[in-house]
Amino acid sequence: MKNEFRRVPEAMQRQVVLRLAVGAGFLFLFLVLQICLGDICFSLPCLLFGGGMIVNGGLLFYNGIKGNFIRIQGICRQIETTGIRKRIKNLYIDMEPYTLKMPVRHRIRNLIRGDTVIIYLSEKTPVYEQDKGYLICSYYALEIKKEV
Structure with a gap:
């Protein structure tokens, strides 16, 4: 998978890493808020946004590998x-x-x-x-x- 990632253009690599990192950050924030506050209504937007960014980064990575x-x-x-x-x-x-x-x-x-x-x-x-x-x-x- 590392070799496939290197075939993707550098500008797209930066976007994939940025989107996955933002998604992981929001998932971490979800966990922290859930542990500290225990209120799902307050932490649910972090979960949704983090999951969306990880899916978006994954789709961008897939399109980069496949040449789409x-x-x-x-x-x-x-x-x-x-x-x-x-x-x-x-x-x-x-x-x-x-x-x-x-x-x-x-x-x-x-x-x-x-x-x-x-x-x-x-x-x-x-x-x-x-x-x-x-x-x-x-x-x-x-x-x-x-x-x-």
Whole structure:
């Protein structure tokens, strides 16, 4: 299983480990709350969230091993940020015949125009036409390679 995990791209490996670790943390929190308080109503959300994250991480691992993902690579053309905090809201990625718009779910640091962006997404991810380009709303992992 270790060799199979190494075949999964590094960005997806980080997501699998993160989701499994968060799931295990919430299961541990469930146990602590159950032992200390003994109230199932208070600790049940931890159990449900922890179990959901472990299942999500397991499915991502399975899809990575089986190759049920698409790897898209392009050049960052434009970065759209929020007003005050200047967090990245949308990325516009140039792929030769078209442009891909992608809303960003997490914090990205040190991204500038011209960097190579690699996106790993499910084969079943819907792709929508928008403004002479395409829009994707979900992805497994995002990897950035700096321009040298």
